[in-house]
Amino acid sequence: HGGIGINYVTSEGYPSGWKWLTVPPFTVLPLDTATGREDKWELRIHPEALSRAVEKLQKQDARESGGYLYGRYELALRTLTVVEAFAVPPLDSSATTLLLPPAGNTPAEKMLCESSSGVLTVVGSWHTHLNGNSDLSDTDRRQAETFARNNRTTPRPMVMLILSSAGVRGYVVYPENW
DSSP, X not given: OEEEEEEEEOTTSOEEEEEEEEEOOOEEEEEEETXXXXXXXXXXXXXXXXXXXXXXXXXXXXXXXXXXXXXXXXXXXXXEEEEEEEEOOOSEEOSSOEEOOOTTOSHHHHHHXXXXXXXXXXXXXXXXXXXXXXXXXXXXXXXXXXXXXXXXTSOOOEEEEEEETTEEEEEEEOOTTO
């Protein structure tokens, strides 16, 4: 297993001990494009973040659920790395639609961003489909188009992760004119 080595230091800056933190292998998913572009991106997602979203799918009632994905993106490598998936209370939800509030408003999201000093940021959203299909719905396509249009000044892609009984599928959404 991979991991991260941490060398703790005293308040005076002297080493005080070494600790190895094991990090489980990330789940790797190829990303389709929501806009029909051909360039390939890859999603790397921490297994615990993915399992929290899948758990929400398995426990849900007759309404879609969803939330936001936090991590980093690497333009040169065409990768989006997700370390946390938060479920957020929807503004509206039915068997076929989901309207999420703006990202970053829950206490857990705020704490993650603050504790990482802004290194971790929202990299996309996730939601469930109750119909057993992980393909983009017409609503998802409209949402991707809206994101692309509204985010044309931000030079970064976002991921839309869809979970259903058929599996997990990810889509990369590019800012308009990118």
